[in-house]
Each structure stands twice: as C-alpha cells, then as structure tokens.
Amino acid sequence: MAMVSSRTLFFLSAIFMLIVQAYAQPAFLYHFCLNETGTYTTNSTYEENLKQLLSSIYSNTKIDYGFYNSSSGQNSDQVYGIGLCRGDVKPDDCRGCLKNSSDLLTRLCPNEKGAIGWYDQCMLRYSSSSIFGLMETNPGFIMSNTNNISSNLAQFNDDLRALLENLRSKAVAGDSLRKFAAGNGSAPDFKRLYALVQCTPDLSDKECDSCLQGAFEGIPQCCSGKQGGRVVRPSCNFRFEDYSFFDAAYLPSTNPTTSEGGNGLSTSQTVIIIVVPSVALVVLIISIYIYLRVKRRPTKKEENIDDEIGSVESLQFNFDTIRVATEDFSEANKLGQGGFGAVYKGMLYNGQVIAVKRLSTNSGQGDLEFKNEVLLVAKLQHRNLVRLIGFSVERNERLLMYEFVPNTSLDHFLFDPIMREQLNWEKRYKIIGGIARGLLYLHEDSRLRIIHRDLKASNILLDEEMNPKISDFGMAKLFSLDQTQANTSRIVGTYGYMAPEYAMHGQFSVKSDVFSFGVLVLEIVSGQRNNCFRNGENVEDLLSYAWKNWREGTASHIIDPTLRHSSITEIMRSIHIGLLCVQESVTDRPTMAMIALMLNSYSITLPIPSQPAFFMHSNIESDMSSQWEHNLEATRSDHSEGGYIQHSANEASITELYPR
Incomplete structure (x- = not known):
C-alpha cells in the first residue's frame, strides 16, 4: 500500500510540475488553433519539420528587422511559418518572444497543422499551406482600454483618425523588411495620443493599405469612446493609447514620431545647429567623391555586385x-x-x-x-x-x-502528345488564371513594378497540384510605379512571344508581357507551339491561324482535340481574351487587371479584337519554317552596324552584342 502511495505521489508530482511549467509560460493575448488545416500524428515527419521550422525562426541571428518567413519539408509534410515582431522591439527580445511563442503555441495546439498566437511584442504563425505574400484578415481579435473618454469625444475621434492616417501612409511606404510606423499627436484637454500601425512586409503597398483601412473600420466595434484599443489581424494591426506604450528610443529611423513638443531651443537656433553641420558634411562628401572619381575611373565591364x-x-x-x-x-x-x-x-x-x-x-x-x-x-x-x-x-x-516544383514546366505537358492528355480544361483554365494573377502582382500589386520580358511555357513551373509559378527573372526589368514604358537597345526574350514594338524598336512596357500572355493562352487552348502550329500537313504560326479562324467564325478549329468534351463557352472566351492580348496596337491590349476581371466575370462584355501583330512574317525569312524548333539568337546594337544570327538546339532567345 505504501509503495502504491509513493508511485501515486510521484505521478501527481510530475503532473503538478508540468502544470506549473505551462503556467510559468507567459500567456498569449490571443491564439487560435486552425483546425481547418488538419492534424498531424506525434513523432511524424510533419512534427519534425514543424520543430525545425520554429527553431530556424527564433534562432536566426542574421535578421535584425523583426520579420521571419521560412518553410521546412516538402509535399504534404511541408510547413510554412511567419514570425513578426513589433517594429520597436530589439532583436534579442524579438527572438525571445518568438521562442516563447513556439513553446506555448505547440502546447496549446497539439497535433494541429496550423496555429497563430500573439504576444504584445510578436506574432507567430504556421500552416501546412503557403502563407507568404497573402493578405489575411482572419482570424483576428480586438481589445480595448477599460477607461472611457470623459469629454470632447468628437475631437478625440478626429485627432485619432488624423494620427492613424498619418502613420498608415508611413507604414504603407515601408520596404520588404519593415512596414511599421509609430508616433504621437495632440488630443483634447492638452493630452497626447500614442499609436502604432504595422503590416507584415511581404504584403504589397496596396495590400498593406487595404488591410489597415479594414482594421481601422473596426474601431467602432472595438473601442468607440475608449481611451485606447487595438485591432489585430494576421497581416496587419494597429493600437492606440493615451499613454506611451512603445519604445520611442528604438523606433526605426525611417519612421520618426509625430511629436509636436519642443526642447526649449528657438527656431533660429535649431536651424543653425542642423544646417551648418549638414552643409559642412555635404561639402566634405562632395570633395571626397570628386577626388575618388578623378583617382579611379572604373571601366564599363567592372560590376561590383557585392554591395547590392x-x-x-x-x-x-x-x-x-x-x-x-x-x-x-x-x-x-x-x-x-x-x-x-x-x-x-x-x-x-x-x-x-x-x-x-x-x-x-x-x-x-x-x-x-x-x-x-x-x-x-x-x-x-x-x-x-x-x-x-x-x-x-x-x-x-x-x-x-x-x-523545387515537382511537375517541371508547362511545356513538358502542353507540347507532348501523351502528357497533354493530363491537362483537362479545368487544369488549363486554372493555369491561365494563376499566370494572370502572378503577372498582375508583378505589374501592379507588388511594391515594385516589374516587366518579366521572357514569359513563355518553359518559364511556367507547375507544382504538385498543377498550380503555375512564373520563373526565370534574369531578363526582368524594374519600373518605377509611375513609369509606363522604356526603350532599350538590348533585346532579350523569345521570338514568338515578343511583342512587335519590343522586337523591332526596343520599346517595352507592361503591355509587352500582356502580348506574351496572349500567346501563352492560345498555346494552352490549342496544345501547340505558337511557332509551329500544325494544320493538317501545313505548318504556320498560331496567331495567324487563330485570327483567320476567328474572323471566319471557325475559332473552334484551333482547340486541342483532347478538350472536345469541355466547356466550349469558356474555351472560346479564352481564345477571345488571347486575341485581345496579341493585338498589334499597344493601346488596344488590355491590362493584366482587366484580364483578371475578364477571366473571373462573365458580366464583362469583351471588345472585338483587331488584327494581331504578324511581325514574325516580316522579320523572319520564309525558309525559317523548317527551323521553328531551333534557337534563334539575334543581336542588334545602336552602336554597331553589324550583327549576327546563330542557330542552336535551344529555345529562341535574343541578346545584344556590344562592340569592343
């Protein structure tokens, strides 16, 4: 009996120690176990990948800007994770917060494949699905200060709105490392208001702005008439109080506070103190720069890429x-x-x-x-x-x-007579829509505006679920957000996919990618390459054949025979959209935003397409028809009257030869 009692006592003591340890862990503000992502078994590969993922996040000492995203494993056992610390939190404190989150979240959500938890200083989230670059508004929570505003409520709300809007614009303008802003402003009765706003920096400017705007709309529900409160979402959050709650000394230099207080110096004294040293510093920097330029003039071929x-x-x-x-x-x-x-x-x-x-x-x-x-x-x-x-x-x-994308590239399926049968219309339409979303992100939704310039079937990779992923950005060109087009003497890309204004004049814009997308759509519908479309015994280019049949009312002739039992209406609409994209007139081609709407909404009436650009006929010699599957590498330069054309067994690409 005594032995039984001793064992029982030991067992109860062990349970008690575990309970004490659990309660010793700081509690989350909020957490959610995301049941919809499924569960994993103990000691499974998924659990091991989850442990490796969480460890890689909180032990990463290279990152000092508070945003961590990573993944571990592959296929159904792959785990994705995001860690985000408040912008005023020091790196060591950030990693400590994420370590506590990792320990607590896996205990609170045992065997759950997805979970999210928030401390005051950090958020940790993991999932079996990719969560990078996605704006998520749920799950979330709201909290409010228990103290009420005693007077001047309307003025308080106006001051709060002005402060939050100011901080929102600063956070939205952040970069891919940090989208955070904190500051203070005036409030009624000679008080101050303090606030911070933050987005996960994997969001585009537009997504961050939309997320914060939506969060601000939660103020009436969360904290109307209160002296403080917060609305927290997976992708963004904000908080305000009538007292300082962030570390102003550790705020990023790009996000200065909006304090209006002074330090006792007069305006003239402040101007002198700031301007005189600044002018002296600028003069010194210019002098050093001129000296170094005279001393060492780098040659054109020297490209030091280490700094960037x-x-x-x-x-x-x-x-x-x-x-x-x-x-x-x-x-x-x-x-x-x-x-x-x-x-x-x-x-x-x-x-x-x-x-x-x-x-x-x-x-x-x-x-x-x-x-x-x-x-x-x-x-x-x-x-x-x-x-x-x-x-x-x-x-x-x-x-x-x-x-690693297991299903290789689209061309391996699309242009193989046997593999092509695996691509039913549902999968092909899914691929078209995914490519459109990827291009839309590059053109409008990322914080950069990027022209891919080499969109083609071999640069579209397919994951295990046949989701398309645009690859190969070696030819991509960066635009400023207000830039619409540019010129180059260095023509890069692939014949058959290049817009005529780019191939012949070096002019490129987002509409150049739209042209390539249109060619790709017609290839996906027909299952044949643009530059070697087979019509019985004849070989002609796909754009010519598609336009001729569209004009004659026989566009169904270009449809891949393996799709004969598919939705003819959806396929014909895709052909229509493809022809709109390859119009010779740049201004007539739709933007990717409009294309995305056309693909997703049948309520939008499509305009009648005009004649496509048949530039291949006027720029490639007639005997080239027997060599469509060869590489065409052509060179043109504004600095030289000469050029060359070379053939090889690879796909067509064009690059510039600079004279020495």
Missing part, C-alpha cells in the same frame, strides 16, 4: 553546402539544361528539396543578369511566382536556389 547583394545576404549559402545537396552536381540529379546553364535537384541538410540553377561560365547571363535575378526575386512573395531560397557566389560559380 548584401541586402539579401541572409539568403547566401556557401558553395560546399549546395555541392553536397546536389551530390556534387551529379548527372542523376540533373533536371534539365536552360539557356544560361544546368538545373539540378538537391536536398538541404534539413530535408528541404531545392532546384539549383548553375550558371555556365560562358552563358549570356553575367553579373548583371545574376544580380538582377537575386535582387528582384528575393523581394517577391506570391503563390504564382517561384520562390527564391538562396544563392551562392564563390569560386567563379554563380548558383541560384529555388523551391
């Missing part, structure tokens, strides 16, 4: 890590050969499967294109864009690491 790549140095891997992951770039792991080099499958030490693009030393992609691809793709987060995992610049090797 430093902004994404957290993505840099050493060469040996990638060499081991790909088994020393073995032929067995080789996925294919692209225009700039080979692509290999690999596996990192944590089990994550990757695709490694190894640029050949004699490829057309040199420092400029490599820098372009790293800097652009690292800042892009969207479900229909391939995700950059890392890169390496060592031993004269340039390596790009992407998420």
Whole structure:
C-alpha cells in the first residue's frame, strides 16, 4: 500500500510540475488553433519539420528587422511559418518572444497543422499551406482600454483618425523588411495620443493599405469612446493609447514620431545647429567623391555586385553546402539544361528539396543578369511566382536556389502528345488564371513594378497540384510605379512571344508581357507551339491561324482535340481574351487587371479584337519554317552596324552584342 502511495505521489508530482511549467509560460493575448488545416500524428515527419521550422525562426541571428518567413519539408509534410515582431522591439527580445511563442503555441495546439498566437511584442504563425505574400484578415481579435473618454469625444475621434492616417501612409511606404510606423499627436484637454500601425512586409503597398483601412473600420466595434484599443489581424494591426506604450528610443529611423513638443531651443537656433553641420558634411562628401572619381575611373565591364547583394545576404549559402545537396552536381540529379546553364535537384541538410540553377561560365547571363535575378526575386512573395531560397557566389560559380516544383514546366505537358492528355480544361483554365494573377502582382500589386520580358511555357513551373509559378527573372526589368514604358537597345526574350514594338524598336512596357500572355493562352487552348502550329500537313504560326479562324467564325478549329468534351463557352472566351492580348496596337491590349476581371466575370462584355501583330512574317525569312524548333539568337546594337544570327538546339532567345 505504501509503495502504491509513493508511485501515486510521484505521478501527481510530475503532473503538478508540468502544470506549473505551462503556467510559468507567459500567456498569449490571443491564439487560435486552425483546425481547418488538419492534424498531424506525434513523432511524424510533419512534427519534425514543424520543430525545425520554429527553431530556424527564433534562432536566426542574421535578421535584425523583426520579420521571419521560412518553410521546412516538402509535399504534404511541408510547413510554412511567419514570425513578426513589433517594429520597436530589439532583436534579442524579438527572438525571445518568438521562442516563447513556439513553446506555448505547440502546447496549446497539439497535433494541429496550423496555429497563430500573439504576444504584445510578436506574432507567430504556421500552416501546412503557403502563407507568404497573402493578405489575411482572419482570424483576428480586438481589445480595448477599460477607461472611457470623459469629454470632447468628437475631437478625440478626429485627432485619432488624423494620427492613424498619418502613420498608415508611413507604414504603407515601408520596404520588404519593415512596414511599421509609430508616433504621437495632440488630443483634447492638452493630452497626447500614442499609436502604432504595422503590416507584415511581404504584403504589397496596396495590400498593406487595404488591410489597415479594414482594421481601422473596426474601431467602432472595438473601442468607440475608449481611451485606447487595438485591432489585430494576421497581416496587419494597429493600437492606440493615451499613454506611451512603445519604445520611442528604438523606433526605426525611417519612421520618426509625430511629436509636436519642443526642447526649449528657438527656431533660429535649431536651424543653425542642423544646417551648418549638414552643409559642412555635404561639402566634405562632395570633395571626397570628386577626388575618388578623378583617382579611379572604373571601366564599363567592372560590376561590383557585392554591395547590392548584401541586402539579401541572409539568403547566401556557401558553395560546399549546395555541392553536397546536389551530390556534387551529379548527372542523376540533373533536371534539365536552360539557356544560361544546368538545373539540378538537391536536398538541404534539413530535408528541404531545392532546384539549383548553375550558371555556365560562358552563358549570356553575367553579373548583371545574376544580380538582377537575386535582387528582384528575393523581394517577391506570391503563390504564382517561384520562390527564391538562396544563392551562392564563390569560386567563379554563380548558383541560384529555388523551391523545387515537382511537375517541371508547362511545356513538358502542353507540347507532348501523351502528357497533354493530363491537362483537362479545368487544369488549363486554372493555369491561365494563376499566370494572370502572378503577372498582375508583378505589374501592379507588388511594391515594385516589374516587366518579366521572357514569359513563355518553359518559364511556367507547375507544382504538385498543377498550380503555375512564373520563373526565370534574369531578363526582368524594374519600373518605377509611375513609369509606363522604356526603350532599350538590348533585346532579350523569345521570338514568338515578343511583342512587335519590343522586337523591332526596343520599346517595352507592361503591355509587352500582356502580348506574351496572349500567346501563352492560345498555346494552352490549342496544345501547340505558337511557332509551329500544325494544320493538317501545313505548318504556320498560331496567331495567324487563330485570327483567320476567328474572323471566319471557325475559332473552334484551333482547340486541342483532347478538350472536345469541355466547356466550349469558356474555351472560346479564352481564345477571345488571347486575341485581345496579341493585338498589334499597344493601346488596344488590355491590362493584366482587366484580364483578371475578364477571366473571373462573365458580366464583362469583351471588345472585338483587331488584327494581331504578324511581325514574325516580316522579320523572319520564309525558309525559317523548317527551323521553328531551333534557337534563334539575334543581336542588334545602336552602336554597331553589324550583327549576327546563330542557330542552336535551344529555345529562341535574343541578346545584344556590344562592340569592343
């Protein structure tokens, strides 16, 4: 009996210690176990991936801006995570907060594949589905200060709205590392109002703005007539109080407070103190700059990319890590050969499967294109864009690491007579819509405006669920948000997909990508390449054939025969949209925003398309019809009267030859 009592006592003591440990953990403000994402079993691969993911987030000492996003595992066992700390929280405190969140969230939501929890200083979220670059408004919560506003409620609300709107504009203007602003402003009865607003920085400016606007609309429900309150969503949050609740000393320098208080100095004294040293500093900097320019004039070929790549140095891997992951770039792991080099499958030490693009030393992609691809793709987060995992610049090797997409590229399915049968119309329409959303993000919804310039079937990758992901940004061009077009003497891209104004005059814009999208839509509908469309025994280009049949009322002739039992109305509408995209007139082509509406709403009446651009007929010699499947690499330069045309077995791409 005594032995039984001792064992019982020991068992109860152990339970008591576990309870004490659980309660010793700081409590969340709020948390949700996301049951809709499913559950995992104890000691499963998913659980191990979750542990690795959470550890990689709270132990990451390279990131000092408070935003962490990562994933671990692959296929159905892949886990995605986001960690976000308040913008005024120091890095060590941030990692400590995320560590506490990891410990507590997995205890509160055991075996749940998805969960989210908030402390005052941080948020942690994980899921079995990709959550990067998605604006999420649910689940969320509201909290309010218990104290009521005693007088001047209308003035208080006006002051609060002015402060929040000011901070919102600052947060929205943030970059891909931080979208946060905090400050204070005047309030009735000689008081001050303090507030902060924040978005996860993977959102575009437009998404951040929309998320915060929606959160502000929750003020009446959460804290009307209260001296403080907050509305918190997965993608954004705000808080206000009548006292200072953030660390003003650690606010990002790009987000100064809006305090109107003074320090006792007169305006003239302040101007002198600020202006005189500033002028002296500017003079000194200009002098040093002129001296260095005279002393050393860099040649055109010198391209030091290290400084710019430093902004994404957290993505840099050493060469040996990638060499081991790909088994020393073995032929067995080789996925294919692209225009700039080979692509290999690999596996990192944590089990994550990757695709490694190894640029050949004699490829057309040199420092400029490599820098372009790293800097652009690292800042892009969207479900229909391939995700950059890392890169390496060592031993004269340039390596790009992407998420591994198991179903390779669209052309492997679309242009193979057997594989094509796996693409029913439902999947093809899903692919068209996904490409459209990805382009819309590049053109309008990301904080950058990017022209891809090489959109084609081989650059559309397909994941395990046949979701499309746009890849290969080596040719992409960055625009300012108010820029509409540009000119270049360096023509890059693929014949058959290039807009005529770009191929012939070097003029490119978002409408250049729209043209390529239209060609791609017609290829998806027909199941044949644009430059070798087979009509019985004849071979002609797809645009000519599609336009001729559209005009004659026989557009159904271009539809892939394997789709004969599909929705003819939806297919014909897609052909219509494709022809609108490939019109010769740039202004007549729709934007990607309009195309997305056309694809999703039948209430929109489509305009009648005008004749497509048949520039291939006037710019490629007639005997080229037998060589459609060969590479055409043409060179043009504003600096030289000469050029060359070279044929090889790869897809068509065009690059510039600079005279020496």
